Amino acid sequence: MKKSILTAKSLSKSFAHNGEQVHILSGVDLDIYEGDFTVIMGASGSGKSTMLYALSGMDKATAGSVMYDDQNIVLMGEKELAKLRYSDFGFIFQQMHLVSNLSLYENVVVSGYLNKKNSPAEVRERADKLFKRIGIDHIKTHLPSQVSGGEQQRCAIARAVINQPKLLFADEPTGALNRKNTTEVLDLLTDLNKNGQSILMVTHDIRAAVRASRLLYLSDGNIIGELNLSPYGQTEEKSREAQVNAWLNSLEW
Numbered sequence: 001m002k003k004s005i006l007t008a009k010s011l012s013k014s015f016a017h018n019g020e021q022v023h024i025l026s027g028v029d030l031d032i033y034e035g036d037f038t039v040i041m042g043a044s045g046s047g048k049s050t051m052l053y054a055l056s057g058m059d060k061a062t063a064g065s066v067m068y069d070d071q072n073i074v075l076m077g078e079k080e081l082a083k084l085r086y087s088d089f090g091f092i093f094q095q096m097h098l099v100s101n102l103s104l105y106e107n108v109v110v111s112g113y114l115n116k117k118n119s120p121a122e123v124r125e126r127a128d129k130l131f132k133r134i135g136i137d138h139i140k141t142h143l144p145s146q147v148s149g150g151e152q153q154r155c156a157i158a159r160a161v162i163n164q165p166k167l168l169f170a171d172e173p174t175g176a177l178n179r180k181n182t183t184e185v186l187d188l189l190t191d192l193n194k195n196g197q198s199i200l201m202v203t204h205d206i207r208a209a210v211r212a213s214r215l216l217y218l219s220d221g222n223i224i225g226e227l228n229l230s231p232y233g234q235t236e237e238k239s240r241e242a243q244v245n246a247w248l249n250s251l252e253w
């Protein structure tokens with residue numbers, strides 16, 4: 001049986017808008033499992049980012065609980081949350097947020113040094129391996145502005161996994177990339193997942209969605225559909241795309 005990493009119960013989030021409460025998440029019950037490449041889809045504005053932020057402790061839920069390692073993230077203080085996000089979770093976004101005056105390599109190792117989970121030598125050893133595996137070793141001394149968007153995102157992924165997070169959160173990580181760079185980034189995420197990295201990604205891009213082992217669909221504040229797929233690469237891409245498309249059509253995507 002699959003082991004749960006995160007368990008959300010009755011998770012709700014609302015925002016005040018013009019004096020009225022707008023409910024974005026309305027009592028979501030959800031488990032995220034170890035080893036899965038979970039993808040949350042939904043229309044633009046359906047609350048995908050809001051859900052990712054509430055599940056990861058980047059933002060506070062209005063009500064409900066998110067259990068991680070016997071702790072309720074919703075009740076944690078800012079200090080505790082910061083530590084959790086830093087030591088147990090990894091994050092990537094549409095924008096890479098790399099430090100512009102640090103080299104790609106420095107961007108990654110600094111994150112490892114600050115964490116103090118591993119010694120500096122261990123951080124560098126991990127970084128060296130990651131840079132080779134990710135195919136950006138030859139440009140590691142470049143500044144972010146000197147490499148492509150895809151290379152920047154691959155560096156941001158290396159930075160996100162340098163501290164061996166239990167769960168890697170990704171919010172539209174291919175949203176700003178062209179086709180070729182999108183494929184490179186998705187191949188990297190797939191490869192990380194094959195090697196055991198649990199991933200939770202939100203996207204509205206079908207090319208990204210087909211990489212999932214489990215797909216969830218968010219609409220009207222709740223998960224209204226789920227599709228489980230065999231690990232990516234075991235089935236032909238075309239039939240996988242057809243399966244995802246049929247599922248999305250059934251949900252009036």
Ligand SMILES: Nc1ncnc2c1ncn2[C@@H]1O[C@H](COP(=O)(O)OP(=O)(O)O)[C@@H](O)[C@H]1O
Pocket residue numbers: 015016017024042043044045046047048049050051
């Ligand atoms: N901080 C906020 N204050 C008010 N409304 C917000 C805030 N963040 C998001 N929203 C609203 O919540 C809804 C869902 O947003 P979001 O989670 O970003 O959707 P998605 O990622 O699916 O496109 C949108 O209507 C958005 O305007």
Ligand SMILES: [Mg+2]
Pocket residue numbers: 048049050172
């Ligand atoms: Mg979003």
